[in-house]
Amino acid sequence: xxxxxxxxxxxxxxxxxxxxxxxxxxxxxxxxxxxxxxxxxxxxxxxxxxxxxxxxxxxxxxxxxxxxxxxxxxxxxxxxxxxxxxxxxxxxxxxxxxxxxxxxxxxxxxxxxxxxxxxxxxxxxxxxxxxxxxxxxxxxxxxxxxxxxxxxxxxxxxxxxxxxxxxxxxxxxxxxxxxxxxxxxxxxxxxxxxxxxxxxxxxxxxxxxxxxxxxxxxxxxxxxxxxxxxxxxxxxxxxxxxxxxxxxxxxxxxxxxxxxxxxxxxxxxxxxxxxxxxxxxxxxxxxxxxxxxxxxxxxxxxxxxxxxxxxxxxxxxxxxxxxxxxxxxxxxxxxxxxx
Amino acid sequence: xxxxxxxxxxxxxxxxxxxxxxxxxxxxxxxxxxxxxxxxxxxxxxxxxxxxxxxxxxxxxxxxxxxxxxxxxxxxxxxxxxxxxxxxxxxxxxxxxxxxxxxxxxxxxxxxxxxxxxxxxxxxxxxxxxxxxxxxxxxxxxxxxxxxxxxxxxxxxxxxxxxxxxxxxxxxxxxxxxxxxxxxxxxxxxxxxxxxxxxxxxxxxxxxxxxxxxxxxxxxxxxxxxxxxxxxxxxxxxxxxxxxxxxxxxxxxxxxxxxxxxxxxxxxxxxxxxxxxxxxxxxxxxxxxxxxxxxxxxxxxxxxxxxxxxxxxxxxxxxxxxxxxxxxxxxxxxxxxxx
DNA sequence: CTGAAAGCGCTAACAC
DNA sequence: GTGTTAGCGCTTTCAG
Numbered sequence: 258x259x260x261x262x263x264x265x266x267x268x269x270x271x272x273x274x275x276x277x278x279x280x281x282x283x284x285x286x287x288x289x290x291x292x293x294x295x296x297x298x299x300x301x302x303x304x305x306x307x308x309x310x311x312x313x314x315x316x317x318x319x320x321x322x323x324x325x326x327x328x329x330x331x332x333x334x335x336x337x338x339x340x341x342x343x344x345x346x347x348x349x350x351x352x353x354x355x356x357x358x359x360x361x362x363x364x365x366x367x368x369x370x371x372x373x374x375x376x377x378x379x380x381x382x383x384x385x386x387x388x389x390x391x392x393x394x395x396x397x398x399x400x401x402x403x404x405x406x407x408x409x410x411x412x413x414x415x416x417x418x419x420x421x422x423x424x425x426x427x428x429x430x431x432x433x434x435x436x437x438x439x440x441x442x443x444x445x446x447x448x449x450x451x452x453x454x455x456x457x458x459x460x461x462x463x464x465x466x467x468x469x470x471x472x473x474x475x476x477x478x479x480x481x482x483x484x485x486x487x488x489x490x491x492x493x494x495x496x497x498x499x500x501x502x503x504x505x506x507x508x509x510x511x512x513x514x515x516x517x518x519x520x521x522x523x524x525x526x527x528x529x530x531x532x533x534x535x536x537x538x539x540x541x542x543x544x545x546x547x548x549x550x551x552x553x554x555x556x557x558x559x560x561x562x563x564x565x566x567x568x569x570x571x572x573x574x575x576x577x578x579x580x581x582x583x584x585x586x587x588x589x590x591x592x593x594x595x596x
Numbered sequence: 597x598x599x600x601x602x603x604x605x606x607x608x609x610x611x612x613x614x615x616x617x618x619x620x621x622x623x624x625x626x627x628x629x630x631x632x633x634x635x636x637x638x639x640x641x642x643x644x645x646x647x648x649x650x651x652x653x654x655x656x657x658x659x660x661x662x663x664x665x666x667x668x669x670x671x672x673x674x675x676x677x678x679x680x681x682x683x684x685x686x687x688x689x690x691x692x693x694x695x696x697x698x699x700x701x702x703x704x705x706x707x708x709x710x711x712x713x714x715x716x717x718x719x720x721x722x723x724x725x726x727x728x729x730x731x732x733x734x735x736x737x738x739x740x741x742x743x744x745x746x747x748x749x750x751x752x753x754x755x756x757x758x759x760x761x762x763x764x765x766x767x768x769x770x771x772x773x774x775x776x777x778x779x780x781x782x783x784x785x786x787x788x789x790x791x792x793x794x795x796x797x798x799x800x801x802x803x804x805x806x807x808x809x810x811x812x813x814x815x816x817x818x819x820x821x822x823x824x825x826x827x828x829x830x831x832x833x834x835x836x837x838x839x840x841x842x843x844x845x846x847x848x849x850x851x852x853x854x855x856x857x858x859x860x861x862x863x864x865x866x867x868x869x870x871x872x873x874x875x876x877x878x879x880x881x882x883x884x885x886x887x888x889x890x891x892x893x894x895x896x897x898x899x900x901x902x903x904x905x906x907x908x909x910x911x912x913x914x915x916x917x918x919x920x921x922x923x924x925x926x927x928x929x930x931x932x933x934x935x
Numbered sequence: 936c937t938g939a940a941a942g943c944g945c946t947a948a949c950a951c
Numbered sequence: 952g953t954g955t956t957a958g959c960g961c962t963t964t965c966a967g
Contacts, residue, residue, distance in 0.1 A: 270722065272960055283938045288962060298936060318721035319667070320960035323658045323943050330723075338686050339884075344677040351704065360718060363702040365690065379699060382657035383609065383944095384669075490888040523888050545678075546885055549829040549862050611944055622954045627946060637952055659944035662959050722960095 271312035280308035291316060322383075329359050331572065332385040334366040334376060334392045336456075340488070342542050342561065343391055346412060349565020350389060357573060359386075366392040370400050387572045389565075390414070390421075395455035408575050412568035413559075414457045415583075422581050424567040426588040428458040431557045432465025432511070433472075434590050435539050438555075439509045440473050442596070444537060448481040448500050448507035450517050452488050462513045462541070481507055485517055493520020501528060508536060509596065515540035515547045515554055522552070522595065537596035552594035560586050610651035619647035630655060661722075668698050670911065671724040673705040673715060673731045675795075679827070681881050681900065682730055685751060688904020689728060696912060698725075705731040709739050719746065726911045728904075729753070729760075734794035747914050751907035752898075753796045754922075761920050763906040765927040767797040770896045771804025771850070772811075773929050774878050777894075778848045779812050781935070783876060787820040787839050787846035789856050791827050801852045801880070820846055824856055832859020840867060847875060848935065854879035854886045854895055861891070861934065876935035891933035899925050 277284040282301060289295045290305045297305075308314070322328040331354060335343045347363065354361060362385055364376045370392065371377075377400075379385050387408035390397060394414050401421065411423035439447050449466045452459040467477050483499055485492040493516060500507060501524065512518035518540030522532045532538050532552055540547060543558035567584050574581040616623040621640060628634045629644045636644075647653070661667040670693060674682045686702065693700060701724055703715045709731065711720070716739075718724050726747035729736060733753050740760065754764035778786050788805045791798040806816050822838050824831040832855060839845060840863065851857035857879030861871045871877050871891055879886060882897035906923050913920040 315720040317960050318723045319658050319662045324962045338683040339680050341678050347677050381654040384657045519888055656944050663946045
């Protein structure tokens with residue numbers, strides 16, 4: 258309630274020269290005790306430290322970075338803040354960057370990126386040392402030609418043919434595993450609930466879906482493939498509605514995201530179809546609700562934390578000038594109740 | 597696939613002086629056309645722009661900020677990346693900062709903050725111009741004395757007695773509304789499923805719960821109050837389990853978060869109790885799953901986007917030296933199926 | 936072991 | 952209208 262309306266001046270921070278004169282030394286010496294770059298006499302150091310403490314001095318990161326030519330800040334580009342999947346990846350990233358002394362700048366890159374987009378300004382403007390991108394392939398694409406040698410790493414979106422190293426699971430193989438599981442359970446008419454193929458993973462999972470069907474000599478029917486307009490629950494409901502309208506509806510659905518799967522289940526239930534008895538539904542990602550929802554979701558789990566951590570390691574390696582190889586991590590099929 | 601292992605040098609960026617000599621002008625002139633600070637001759641400007649284009653020049657934000665004394669970067673402190681509630685707030689923040697030309701640095705502040713914690717370095721080190729904090733009150737508290745006049749704004753966590761302006765709903769009143777709704781539906785034994793009271797909102801909602809009961813001459817029974825160990829689904833299940841063990845179990849539960857509510861419903865179902873027939877369950881937040889889950893959640897919706905936007909406006913005002921008042925936004929009771 | 940001084944890349948007076 | 956110059960706050964030779 259105490260709504261303060263006074264105009265508060267931003268306090269003036271002490272600079273290195275203030276510390277220097279307070280301690281009776283030169284700024285070079287202050288810099289030395291701060292960075293431990295060179296030996297400093299014990300009591301000189303003590304005097305400096307006392308002055309730092311007294312003045313509440315903190316190094317100005319701007320000036321330091323300008324001098325050093327690095328900021329120890331990494332840019333993380335996410336397509337959507339609200340998606341818990343990305344949040345987990347970020348946690349993975351942070352677990353490694355934190356202990357290496359790097360900070361994270363997180364920006365939402367929901368639209369097509371151009372070299373002059375606000376998201377990239379900070380990079381090209383030297384505010385960040387490198388980028389970890391979770392952005393959609395389609396958004397990244399126009400940029401790929403322009404950034405032949407800037408320190409980028411793609412995470413989850415595996416961009417096979419580009420110069421950008423990446424860390425990802427094998428989305429295609431994961432989809433094959435999922436569909437094969439359904440086939441093993443006796444399903445013959447399996448629908449695909451996919452997401453915008455602006456996402457590389459959506460394309461790759463789609464690909465795996467078709468491959469698995471063909472391998473089992475099952476027909477690939479175009480009307481059994483639905484591209485949802487987004488990845489929210491509603492989009493899953495929408496797309497599943499279209500499947501329901503079919504004269505010969507599927508007995509199983511493979512959704513490329515748990516959110517879509519849950520939306521689909523909801524839509525099926527509304528018209529009295531039971532899951533998994535009437536239609537089996539598989540998801541992807543293993544988000545937290547997946548095990549709480551009823552029926553609990555059978556799904557593909559990605560090693561999200563590890564994905565993020567690996568991407569961070571990779572970028573840090575590149576930054577250090579070391580060779581950095583792309584990486585494929587393992588996924589896992591989790592059998593629960595929905596399929 | 598194409599794992600590149602060549603060592604890629606970070607390209608050298610052109611500086612303002614390179615542009616200046618390429619265009620045959622002084623660096624001051626380049627600065628002028630870049631910033632539009634002063635009138636520049638039409639063809640001088642053209643020459644400069646051509647040089648900028650040719651060299652792919654971009655202003656070094658470090659140097660600029662060092663000069664200007666501001667970075668146009670805001671620090672957002674969140675207690676948990678994975679919580680969609682915070683993600684929505686950030687979107688609100690971003691909607692206003694983006695058009696005002698400010699960038700966001702997002703950091704997870706899950707532990708107690710000290711003046712020397714990494715999360716705050718960027719502020720004290722002048723990397724950010726101000727902070728929007730969604731951090732838990734308890735984590736913030738030790739800091740409050742030290743930052744009497746740094747540009748902070750608290751969001752969602754309403755810190756009544758401090759100097760920090762805030763934007764929030766009236767958590768206590770929202771809880772009163774929720775409990776009163778339950779009372780109106782005839783419930784007499786209403787349990788509270790709360791979260792760690794390190795969160796100010798948890799305290800305030802707890803407070804509202806007790807007030808509403810007393811106001812209705814209902815007893816406040818300590819055993820009907822459970823503090824979950826976290827805010828994930830599992831924590832809701834855990835805490836609800838304890839309620840089940842009671843000799844006289846509640847007929848209704850008010851959970852301070854939708855995730856807890858869903859966890860509780862799951863726990864009730866497991867032992868064959870129907871929701872809402874046997875136990876009514878109310879949530880808080882109206883997260884996306886709330887309407888998809890079955891039964892759909894009756895809950896309190898917060899104007900999340902607006903909360904974030906308002907916090908951003910407030911901070912920007914403070915930064916501009918204008919008076920900035922704390923704000924209380926409106927919540928809404930959403931009746932669905934669970935209570 | 937310590938200080939003086941040269942920048943890092945930019946903006947903003949201040950001259951002309 | 953444009954150039955010169957003085958810093959912003961720091962790190963890092965180079966002397967001593």
